[in-house]
Amino acid sequence: MGKLVALTLLGAALALIGERLLSFRQRINASRYIEPVELQNCHFIETIETGSEDIDILPSGLAFISSGLKYPGMPSFAPDEPGKIFLMDLNEQNPMAQALKISDGFDRASFNPHGISTFVDKDHTVYLYVVNHPHMKSTVEIFRFEEQHRSLMHLKTIKHELLKSVNDIVVLGPEQFYATRDRYFTTFFLSMLELFLDLRWSYVLFYSPREVKVVAKGFSSANGITVSLDKKYIYVADVVAKNIHVMKKHKNWDLTQMKVIQLDTLVDNLTVDPATGDILAGCHPNAEKLLNYDPKDPPGSEVLRLQSVLSEKPQVNTVYANNGSMLQGSTVASVYQGKLLIGTVFHKALYCEL
Numbered sequence: 001m002g003k004l005v006a007l008t009l010l011g012a013a014l015a016l017i018g019e020r021l022l023s024f025r026q027r028i029n030a031s032r033y034i035e036p037v038e039l040q041n042c043h044f045i046e047t048i049e050t051g052s053e054d055i056d057i058l059p060s061g062l063a064f065i066s067s068g069l070k071y072p073g074m075p076s077f078a079p080d081e082p083g084k085i086f087l088m089d090l091n092e093q094n095p096m097a098q099a100l101k102i103s104d105g106f107d108r109a110s111f112n113p114h115g116i117s118t119f120v121d122k123d124h125t126v127y128l129y130v131v132n133h134p135h136m137k138s139t140v141e142i143f144r145f146e147e148q149h150r151s152l153m154h155l156k157t158i159k160h161e162l163l164k165s166v167n168d169i170v171v172l173g174p175e176q177f178y179a180t181r182d183r184y185f186t187t188f189f190l191s192m193l194e195l196f197l198d199l200r201w202s203y204v205l206f207y208s209p210r211e212v213k214v215v216a217k218g219f220s221s222a223n224g225i226t227v228s229l230d231k232k233y234i235y236v237a238d239v240v241a242k243n244i245h246v247m248k249k250h251k252n253w254d255l256t257q258m259k260v261i262q263l264d265t266l267v268d269n270l271t272v273d274p275a276t277g278d279i280l281a282g283c284h285p286n287a288e289k290l291l292n293y294d295p296k297d298p299p300g301s302e303v304l305r306l307q308s309v310l311s312e313k314p315q316v317n318t319v320y321a322n323n324g325s326m327l328q329g330s331t332v333a334s335v336y337q338g339k340l341l342i343g344t345v346f347h348k349a350l351y352c353e354l
């Protein structure tokens with residue numbers, strides 16, 4: 001009897017794992033056909049060759065780009081080189097990206113930047129918050145941007161028990177931010193198992209020096225996060241579940257879910273068009289090719305624009321789509337006055353005039 005129960009349980013467990021594995025493979029479908037959507041007037045940003053994972057553009061047109069991410073399971077073209085933050089002035093005729101110098105006293109050798117977010121205080125000082133993975137751990141680094149010297153002055157490293165496997169961050173006040181934790185487990189094997197089994201233990205947390213708390217949970221893998229123009233709503237991308245959660249922000253920083261916009265592609269990082277409030281989403285149409293990177297059959301890129309996000313029927317348009325022949329593994333797209341930047345996990349970055 002005991003054996004029969006054990007066998008039945010084993011069978012049920014295997015069936016569950018098999019079903020979850022199949023559904024995971026369906027979600028990251030490598031063979032999905034990508035209908036190309038081309039943009040005129042695009043070129044690669046010259047100095048960026050090893051990723052442009054996250055891009056944040058200031059209202060003044062200065063763009064910060066994080067580059068050189070080393071992330072478990074993802075390819076890297078420069079595994080031994082520290083990551084960098086590039087700066088680009090989109091007001092220039094032919095903007096070039098230049099790596100920012102980072103002040104002494106910060107461990108530049110282990111710099112592994114991931115999500116970034118800018119914050120401008122009332123004295124117009126610009127701060128750059130960077131999710132960092134030194135030695136595959138997670139910290140949030142605060143830098144002050146020194147425009148005359150084109151440099152970043154390191155001010156502080158934030159660590160916290162809840163700030164593990166951090167992916168992206170959106171800063172809303174001095175040392176006040178939301179961050180996504182994309183996986184519960186920090187070891188590669190367990191985190192892959194977590195994804196296969198779709199445990200949904202990934203969450204969004206709020207951080208301030210006085211309080212740190214989980215404000216939304218139940219994500220397969222919470223990834224990009226950003227805030228609406230009126231600062232009332234927070235948008236969270238669940239990359240594996242292929243959707244965007246629209247969440248209302250409360251006075252005590254808690255978030256409640258208003259709606260989920262389901263898409264047919266893995267949504268990575270989100271930005272908001274400052275002119276229209278539309279969401280721009282950098283997506284992975286066939287993420288399986290990211291996990292099993294083959295330069296002869298590379299992962300594609302896709303950028304979506306979501307209009308009227310709060311309405312009954314948000315419109316979703318494809319801004320850019322490519323099967324990897326030009327741009328591989330797009331993560332983010334950001335616009336400024338008719339200019340569009342598209343970033344990638346480990347590949348190049350595209351500059352387009354719309």
Ligand SMILES: *[C@@H]1O[C@H](CO)[C@@H](O)[C@H](O)[C@H]1NC(C)=O
Pocket residue numbers: 025026027029030031032033
């Ligand atoms: C992937 O998508 C293609 C076409 O869209 C479909 O034919 C195929 O069955 C899908 N594969 C999986 C594993 O879901």
Ligand SMILES: *[C@@H]1O[C@H](CO)[C@@H](O)[C@H](O)[C@H]1NC(C)=O
Pocket residue numbers: 053054055114115116167168169223224225268269331332344345
């Ligand atoms: C952005 O995209 C990368 C690429 O996968 C993703 O891992 C990170 O998840 C996202 N967050 C930020 C801010 O870049």
Ligand SMILES: *[C@@H]1O[C@H](CO)[C@@H](O)[C@H](O)[C@H]1NC(C)=O
Pocket residue numbers: 036323324325
């Ligand atoms: C990818 O797209 C390019 C240009 O649109 C096309 O020439 C090429 O055949 C495509 N490759 C695959 C594998 O579909």
